[in-house]
Amino acid sequence: xxxxxxxxxxxxxxxxxxxxxxxxxxxxxxxESYALxxxxxxxxxxxxxxxxxxQYLVQIxxxxxxxxxxxxxxxxxxxxTGDNEDY
Numbered sequence: 462x463x464x465x466x467x468x469x470x471x472x473x474x475x476x477x478x479x480x481x482x483x484x485x486x487x488x489x490x491x492x493e494s495y496a497l498x499x500x501x502x503x504x505x506x507x508x509x510x511x512x513x514x515x516q517y518l519v520q521i522x523x524x525x526x527x528x529x530x531x532x533x534x535x536x537x538x539x540x541x542t543g544d545n546e547d548y
Contacts, residue, residue: 472498472518490533497534506531 468484482498482505489495494509496518506527507518521527 470498486534488534488537490530495530495534 469481470484471479472482473479480500482500484496485499485504486497487494487509488497496507496509498505498507498518506521508521510517510519521530
């Protein structure tokens with residue numbers, strides 16, 4: 462999939478600065494929702510939290526937790542890709 466087919470969102474940080482990010486993936490894992498976001502220089506994994514009918518992106522501070530989620534996501538993507546090889 463090329464970048465022009467992906468959703469673009471604006472993220473505001475705690476300092477009020479906005480930056481545009483491409484939504485690479487949205488996925489659920491162990492009862493939590495996550496967003497994989499990308500800008501020109503970096504890729505970010507954020508947890509999606511719902512509060513009062515609004516959705517918020519929350520940074521995952523623990524590098525081990527972040528890596529565990531990314532590893533599981535990669536395994537799931539690889540498995541899904543392998544399932545579709547015959548089509």
